[in-house]
Amino acid sequence: RTLGMHRVYxxxxxxxxxxxxNQKYRETVKNTITxxxxxxxxxxxxxNNPDEETAIAQFGDGDKYFGCCxxxxxxxxxxxxxxxxxxxxxxxxxxxxxxxYKDEQPNQYLVDRHWRDIFPLMKKRYVFSGVDxxxxxxxxxxxxxNENVFAxxxxxxxxxxxxxxxxxxxxxxxxxxTSDPYAYKNGTGIEMKTRxxxxxxxxxxxxxxxxxxxxxxxKLWFIRKxxxxxxxxxxxxxxxxxxxxFMNIYEVKDTPxxxxxxxxxxxNGAGCEDIETAWQEILYADxxxxxxxxxxxxLPKVCLLKDTKKLEAILQDSKxxxxxxxxxxxxxxxxxxxxxx
Numbered sequence: 184r185t186l187g188m189h190r191v192y193x194x195x196x197x198x199x200x201x202x203x204x205n206q207k208y209r210e211t212v213k214n215t216i217t218x219x220x221x222x223x224x225x226x227x228x229x230x231n232n233p234d235e236e237t238a239i240a241q242f243g244d245g246d247k248y249f250g251c252c253x254x255x256x257x258x259x260x261x262x263x264x265x266x267x268x269x270x271x272x273x274x275x276x277x278x279x280x281x282x283x284y285k286d287e288q289p290n291q292y293l294v295d296r297h298w299r300d301i302f303p304l305m306k307k308r309y310v311f312s313g314v315d316x317x318x319x320x321x322x323x324x325x326x327x328x329n330e331n332v333f334a335x336x337x338x339x340x341x342x343x344x345x346x347x348x349x350x351x352x353x354x355x356x357x358x359x360x361t362s363d364p365y366a367y368k369n370g371t372g373i374e375m376k377t378r379x380x381x382x383x384x385x386x387x388x389x390x391x392x393x394x395x396x397x398x399x400x401x402k403l404w405f406i407r408k409x410x411x412x413x414x415x416x417x418x419x420x421x422x423x424x425x426x427x428x429f430m431n432i433y434e435v436k437d438t439p440x441x442x443x444x445x446x447x448x449x450x451n452g453a454g455c456e457d458i459e460t461a462w463q464e465i466l467y468a469d470x471x472x473x474x475x476x477x478x479x480x481x482l483p484k485v486c487l488l489k490d491t492k493k494l495e496a497i498l499q500d501s502k503x504x505x506x507x508x509x510x511x512x513x514x515x516x517x518x519x520x521x522x523x524x
Contacts, residue, residue, distance in 0.1 A: 189225060190225055190226075190227050190261065191222075191225050191226055191227065192227050192229070192232075193226040193227055193228050193229070193260070194229075195207075195208060195211055196208065196226070196228040196229065196230075196254075196255065196258075197228075197229055197230050197231065197232075197235065197241070199211070200230075200242075200251045200254070200350055201230075201241045201242060201251075203331070203350055203351060205330050205331045205332075205333070205350050205351065206330035209319075209330055209333065212319055213319065213363050213364075216314075216317070216319060216363070216364075216365040216366065217363075217364055217365060217366055217375065218366060219366055220259075220314040220317060220365050220366060221314055223258070223259040223260055223314050223317065224259050224260055224312070224313070224314055225260065226258075226259070226260035226261070227260060227261045227262075227263050228254075228255045228258055228260050228261070228262055228263065229255070229262070229263040229264075229265060230242060230248075230251060230252065230255060230264075230265065230268065231265035231268060232263075232265055233265075233266070233275065233276055233277035233278065234277070236275065237265070237267060237268070237272060237273055237274070237275060238265055238268040239268075239271045239272070239273060239290075239293075240273060244271055244290065244292070244293055245424070246423070246424035246425065246426075247350070247424040249296060249300055249301070249426070250348045250349070250350060250424050250425070250426040251348075251350065252301055253300070253301070253304065253346070253348060253426045253428060254333060254346070254348055254426075256301060256304055256305055256308070256311070257304060257311045257337075257344070257346045257428065258311065258335075259311065259312055259313060259314045259317055259337070260312070261312075262305075262308075267287075269289075269293065269294060269297050270287070270289035270290060270293065270294060271289065271290030271293040271294075272285075272287050272289075273285070273287065274287060300399075300400055303399070304399065304428060307342075307344070307430065309339050310337060310338060310339050310342050310343075310344050310430070311337050311344065311346075313337070313339060316336070316337050316338040316339070316343070316383065317335065317336075317337045317365075318335060318336045318337070318362035318363075318365075318378055318380070318383045319334075319335045319362060319363045319365070320334040320335060320336075320359040320360075320361070320362055320363065320380065321334075321359065321363060322334055322355065322357045322358070322359055322419055323357045323358050323359070323360075324355060324356060324357030325357070329355050329357055331349055331350055331351035331353070331355060332347065332348070332349050332350075332355050332357075332419070332421065333346070333347070333348045333350065334346070334347050334359050334419065336380060336383040336384065338383075341385075342430075342432075343383070343384050343385065343432045344428065344429060344430045344432065345380070345383075345384070345396075345417070345428075345429040345432070346426070346427070346428050346429075347419050347421060347426065347427045347428075348421070348424075348425075348426040348427075349421035349422070349423060349424060349425055349426070350424065351423060351424070352423035352424065353423055354420070354421065354422050354423060355419070355420070355421045356418070356419065356420040356421070357418070357419060358415070358416045358417065358418055358419070359380055359416050359417055359419060360379055360380055360415070360416030360417075361377050361378070361379050361380075361416075362377050362378050362379070362380075362383065363377070364376065364377050365377075379413065379416070380412060380416055380417055381409070381412050381413030381414075384412070384432055384434075385434075386409040386412055386413055386434055387409055387434060388409070388410055388413050388414075389409070389410065390410060391436055391437040391444075392408075392409040392410065392434055392435070392436055392437070393406055393407065393408055393409060393434065393435050393436075393437065393443040393444075393447060394406070394407050394408075394409045394412055394432065394433075394434050395432070395433055395434070395435060395458060396429045396430070396431060396432040396433075397429065397430050397431040397432075398427055398428065398429055398454060399427075399428040399429070399430055400426065400427065400428065401427075401454060402456070403454030403455060403456065404454060404455055404456070404457065404458050404461075405429075405450075405452075405453075405454050405455075406443065406446055406447045406450060406458065407447065407452075408447055409434055442462050442466075445462075445465060446458070446461060446462050446465065449461075449465055
């Protein structure tokens with residue numbers, strides 16, 4: 184850390200994560216940010232190089248590989264992919280080789296998963312590469328710190344992101360709230376500072392504010408009350424080698440119809456494919472229910488029926504479902520007309 188080199192090849196990243204020496208690597212990060220967070224930007228993080236075994240030999244081709252790869256591209260510094268890493272090649276490569284001796288074909292599963300899970304994050308490197316907004320957290324689980332979980336937030340401009348990764352086979356759960364100390368130059372010297380996850384995400388401590396965010400891997404949207412994040416932190420639950428990257432984080436003020444409050448309480452921590460669609464499903468729940476009954480009980484009986492008397496009898500028996508569907512449809516139409524005025 185004191186060599187003054189512009190770039191430092193960070194072999195600790197590869198070796199410690201491979202061996203799951205998670206506490207040691209977390210201490211490496213903590214020691215760096217308490218000395219000078221700017222040093223993190225000099226690190227070149229990698230999972231293999233010509234002097235080491237291939238990435239697939241060291242990390243496999245499953246969730247552990249992609250979890251560590253996610254760390255590599257979302258930590259401050261410079262991520263470096265090795266030769267054949269994305270393709271899953273098993274042959275080592277170095278300057279002493281004049282040609283490849285194995286006739287290897289790319290592992291299409293690995294290539295596709297890089298395109299889906301890794302490359303979109305690389306397009307957002309500006310959110311992760313700096314250190315001015317980088318905060319590193321402890322995950323508190325049943326009164327102790329779970330050293331296997333890497334948790335940090337970062338950002339650039341108004342964009343913020345949060346990353347979680349469990350580099351162990353065992354499940355992990357707990358809370359993050361306050362960051363680990365980091366060195367801050369205040370103009371007259373250096374002081375140790377900490378910030379909360381609420382501060383890291385620029386949240387507002389008011390009852391009518393809600394935080395909305397998108398999880399990159401599952402492609403789901405989540406909503407939490409800002410005040411609860413500020414006061415309690417964020418609850419995290421991760422299976423073995425599971426990783427989560429929350430992006431597109433923004434805060435909204437609740438509307439007069441309390442849609443975000445209702446939506447937050449209705450989802451109760453679960454994700455949804457689209458925030459607006461989830462609200463529409465709540466708003467028009469009665470209509471959807473009556474429509475479902477109408478489609479599944481009335482229409483199958485009358486679609487192919489030609490006997491007029493039987494048709495009239497069925498319609499009479501289904502009068503309740505038909506009237507309910509009509510009632511809910513008119514209710515929605517009146518609501519839409521009122522909104523458009």
